[in-house]
Amino acid sequence: MLLGFSEFRCFDLHISGPFRLPVTCGAKGTKIELAGRISKDLLSIAISSLRNSTLITSPSLSFAMFRSSISKTAFRASKSAFRPVVSTGLRASSARFASDAASLSGKIHQVIGAVVDVKFDTDKLPPILNALETDNGGQKLILEVAQHLGENVVRTIAMDGTEGLVRGHKATDTGNPIMVPVGPGTLGRIMNVTGDPIDERGPIKHTKKLPIHADAPPFTDQSTAAEVLVTGIKVVDLLAPYARGGKIGLFGGAGVGKTVFIQELINNIAKAHGGYSVFTGVGERTREGNDLYHEMQETKVINLEGESKVALVFGQMNEPPGARARVALTGLTVAEYFRDEEGQDVLLFIDNIFRFTQAGSEVSALLGRIPSAVGYQPTLAVDMGLMQERITTTNKGSITSVQAVYVPADDLTDPAPATTFAHLDATTVLSRGISELGIYPAVDPLDSKSRMLDPRIIGxxxxxxxxKVQQMLQEYKSLQDIIAILGMDELSEADKLTVERARKIQRFLSQPFAVAQVFTGIEGVLVDLKDTIRSFKAIMNGEGDDLPESAFYMVGDIDHARSKGEKILADLEKN
Structure with missing residues (x-):
């Protein structure tokens, strides 16, 4: 039978139930052959549904020919029974969306800044999130497929600058998402978003590459036990403990010791757990990344001659938005290998998680999506969730993430930090006021919070x-105004005792770091959790009342403080 319907694009169709109809292009007036008994009215509904689809952007294609052996009862007589198959754009394992034709090639059709359109000669297009490779002045340029526009054109986002790129250049489908090297060979090295080394030390030795887009581990593989990750840093382990496989927000301005704190965490995780760390610089200053790299060499976190403890992945603020939007996933992929293949407890640092959101907003605008609140991308929560859900504990190992969080204009209700807070298990606040007292790490014991501080989890x-420590510090804080105005003499005896012990606790929260030994000359100390709890209980119970305040500054446990205090008292007696 000949049916005179309007022209429309070729599709695959899903029909209610487990059926799939191939729709192929034919010439005008093609006979529609149906093996099953399907009425002309029902077929009209199907083709009308296709004609009305928002995906039909060009009228240049001819009628479609349906071949089906499905009986009439398999169909629902409604438009909703027929829908075009479209890519959801969800990140998945490479097997689920890798192209089966890696040699597929097209030509650059249009270049608008970081957005590059590529036209193919065939209807077979590379899937969403696949990586295309082209040549730009002798340099490899990776393009990631973001949209299918119609007319065999795909819209891509460039992972590097597009200066020098011209129309007509060949672009080849790699058949996979962006693939990056993983494994022990990445330790001590710096790579960019596409896995290329940028430390001028030659190729990265690797035996395996993994796609940066992957599913979160299935629930059956995830560990449900709430477990504390002991860092060896007293103030963190006691007052705001980190969850193994959790996500921690690190708040700190310039010059309060954020970099040293991060380096000590990397060092302690390697010592206490034998685990590796991955540092991912997302949209921050290149100078800071360079300084961090050289400081890590000085403190032996990175050993150019021997084994290093950390892999570095950088996509700094001078990079195009595509690179900044994907570099966090590159770092996460490196960390996932250590967790899943080597069973490690991995520490993943992301500095700064706000820049990840900011880059996603720029990419969204370049792709022409209608912005959401405050100009952010409409997919903000999804983009954040897809990455954060991959940071978790499995039955093999864990990824514990420490994410520096920039809060624009100090507005905690801004969609970017607000979306991040929903995923955090703990917050570590570095205070300038505490750093000015010379107490390092400058962690604010009253502002830092953790969901792990629960008697059912920590005991x-x-x-x-x-x-009790927080209560004593809070009482001291409330008495400081009175002390500043009237002096200590006006306090009651109970308040005087509270102030004396609180000041000792405040100094005892300081700790010598191994990575700062080259600056301070004091040997670093890693304190066991049991010793931390025992020491703070002893101070609150008055066991340190006979010791001077200075005995509690930059020491490990209470035994260390007592020996230091006795030495100070002995020196005073001699003088």
Whole structure:
């Protein structure tokens, strides 16, 4: 039978139930052959549904020919029974969306800044999120497929600058998403978003590459036990403990010791757990990344001659938005290998998670999406969730993430930080006021919070000790105004005792870091959690009342403080 319908694009169709109809292009007036008994009215509904689809952007294609052996009862007589197959754009394992024709090639059709359109000669197009490769002045340029526009044109986002790129250049489908090297060979090296080394030390030795887009581990593989990751840093382990496989927000301005704190965490994780760390610089200053690299060499976190403890992945603020939007996933992929293949407890640093959101907003605008609140991308929560869900504990190992969070204009209700907060298990706040007292790490014991501070998780003894320490520090804080105006003499005896012990606790929260030993000359100390709890209980119970305040500054446990205090008292007696 000949049916005179309007022209429309070729599609695959899903029909209610487990059926799939191939729709192929034919010449005008093609006979539509149906093996099953399907009425002309029902077929009209199907083709009308296609004609009305928003995906039909060009009228240049001819009628479609349906071949089906499905009986009439398999169909629902409604437009909703027929829908075009479209890519959801969800990140998935490479097997699920890799092209089966890696040699597929097209030509650059249009270049608008970081957006590059590529036209193919065939209807077979590379899937969303696939990487295309082209040559730009002798340099390899990776393009990531973002949209299918119609007329065999795909819109891509460039992972590097497009200066010098011209229409007609060949672009080849790699058949996979962006693939990056993983494994021990990445330790001590710096790579960019596409896995290329940028430290001028030659190729990265690797035996395996993995796609940066992947599914989160299935629920059956995830560990449900709430477990504390002991860092060896007293103030963190006692007052705002980190969850193994959790996500921590690190708040700190310039010059309060954020870099040293990060380096000590990397060092302690390697010592206490034998685990590796991955540092991902997302949209921050190139100078800071360079300084961090050289400081890590000085502190032996990176050993150019021997084994290093950290892999570095950088996509700094001078990079195009495509690179900044994907570099966090590159770092996460490196960390996932250590977790899944080597069973490690991995520490993943992301500095700064706000720049990840900011880059996603820029890419969204370049792709022409209608912005959401405050100009952010409409897919903000999805983009953040897809990455954060991959940071988790499995039955093999864990990824614990420490994410520096920039809060624009100090507005915590801004969609970018607000979306990040929903995923955080703990917040570590570095305070300028505490750093000005010379107390390092300058962690604010009253502002830092953790969901792990729960007696059912950490035990009643740890919980009681932590809350009493916070209570004593809060009482001291409330008495400071009175002390500043009237002096210590106007306080009651109970308040005087509280202030004396609180000041000792405040100094005891300081700790010598191994990575700062080259600057301070004091040997670094990693304190066990049991010793931390025992020491703070002893101070609150008055066991350190006979010791001077200076005995509690830059020491490990209470035994270290006592020996230091006795030495100070002995020196005073001699003088």
């Amino acid at each position: 009643q003894d740890h919980y009681d000790t932590a809350t």
